[in-house]
Amino acid sequence: MRRIKIVIGAVAAVVVLIVAVVAVYLLTRDEAPEAVDLETTVARIEAAETAEDDTDMSSATEPADDSDTDAPSTYSSTGTEDGDTTSSTGSDDTSAAGSGETAADDDTADAGTGDSDAETASADETVDATVGLAGVWTVQVAEDAGDLQGEPTVSFAGFRVNEVLNSIGDFTAVGRTADVSGSIEMSDTTLVAATVEVTMSTLRTDNSFRDGRIYGALNTSEYPQAIFTLVEPVALPAGMADGEPFSGSAEGDLTIKGVTNRVAFDLQAQLVGDIIVAVGSSDVVFSDYGVTAPTAPVVVSVEDHGIMEFQLLFTR
Numbered sequence: 025m026r027r028i029k030i031v032i033g034a035v036a037a038v039v040v041l042i043v044a045v046v047a048v049y050l051l052t053r054d055e056a057p058e059a060v061d062l063e064t065t066v067a068r069i070e071a072a073e074t075a076e077d078d079t080d081m082s083s084a085t086e087p088a089d090d091s092d093t094d095a096p097s098t099y100s101s102t103g104t105e106d107g108d109t110t111s112s113t114g115s116d117d118t119s120a121a122g123s124g125e126t127a128a129d130d131d132t133a134d135a136g137t138g139d140s141d142a143e144t145a146s147a148d149e150t151v152d153a154t155v156g157l158a159g160v161w162t163v164q165v166a167e168d169a170g171d172l173q174g175e176p177t178v179s180f181a182g183f184r185v186n187e188v189l190n191s192i193g194d195f196t197a198v199g200r201t202a203d204v205s206g207s208i209e210m211s212d213t214t215l216v217a218a219t220v221e222v223t224m225s226t227l228r229t230d231n232s233f234r235d236g237r238i239y240g241a242l243n244t245s246e247y248p249q250a251i252f253t254l255v256e257p258v259a260l261p262a263g264m265a266d267g268e269p270f271s272g273s274a275e276g277d278l279t280i281k282g283v284t285n286r287v288a289f290d291l292q293a294q295l296v297g298d299i300i301v302a303v304g305s306s307d308v309v310f311s312d313y314g315v316t317a318p319t320a321p322v323v324v325s326v327e328d329h330g331i332m333e334f335q336l337l338f339t340r
Contacts, residue, residue: 061303069337180200181200181250185326186330273291278306280313300339307330
């Protein structure tokens with residue numbers, strides 16, 4: 025009987041050890057993704073656009089099928105009446121001359137059309153140039169967000185928090201979601217208004233065990249959304265419409281778990297083609313929002329503050 029108890033105890037100890045090892049592996053198997061950065065994001069977006077353009081050009085320059093091309097042909101007719109030979113050459117020459125006049129007329133018409141098209145294009149360019157940044161821009165939502173823990177080129181928001189794991193040491197947990205919506209209103213030199221809404225119930229880290237505890241800490245079943253609303257206009261550089269990057273601060277109200285506090289986000293933004301790329305981050309104390317940092321058996325400690333961050337692409 026004693027031997028059986030020893031065996032059972034040994035098996036239980038092995039099971040506990042295996043569970044602990046698996047938990048540690050799940051919590052630490054991936055390195056934390058880099059913090060949001062404007063220069064990095066812009067480079068990724070431009071690289072993706074270049075790759076897409078190269079693909080389109082490759083498709084457009086594929087050789088056409090020449091099998092149906094007709095070869096040029098000539099035609100002449102002769103007729104004999106009362107011993108006289110009649111040639112149709114004179115008639116053909118007359119037709120050719122008429123065709124030449126028609127072609128000349130067509131060229132004149134085409135030239136006129138070309139001038140008209142050029143004037144229209146010039147007018148369109150002028151209109152585009154005068155639009156600038158003014159207007160309402162909306163968050164671009166990706167149909168397929170891909171791996172947000174990798175190098176995303178889509179809109180997302182989330183958090184970063186430092187943990188200390190048993191037998192592992194310091195580790196940065198990163199949660200992100202692409203379920204982001206909202207808009208900004210701009211004049212040519214000012215960010216006038218902004219509202220961004222994040223679905224916290226779809227945040228994902230590198231493992232589902234941590235995710236479940238985060239949902240519980242945020243009570244996402246009752247408070248699934250976090251909302252940021254700009255309260256102070258932000259002055260922008262005069263050259264932003266020409267691609268000059270902006271770096272500054274955006275002050276607003278942040279609501280998490282039904283609690284609203286005034287925060288300031290470090291903000292960077294740049295116009296890339298027809299997209300405004302904006303990244304930002306702000307240090308947030310969880311207890312200010314009634315949030316208790318989640319824990320787990322393998323977690324020695326979790327800081328009571330973290331970084332809220334976002335990468336947003338806006339289109340008009």
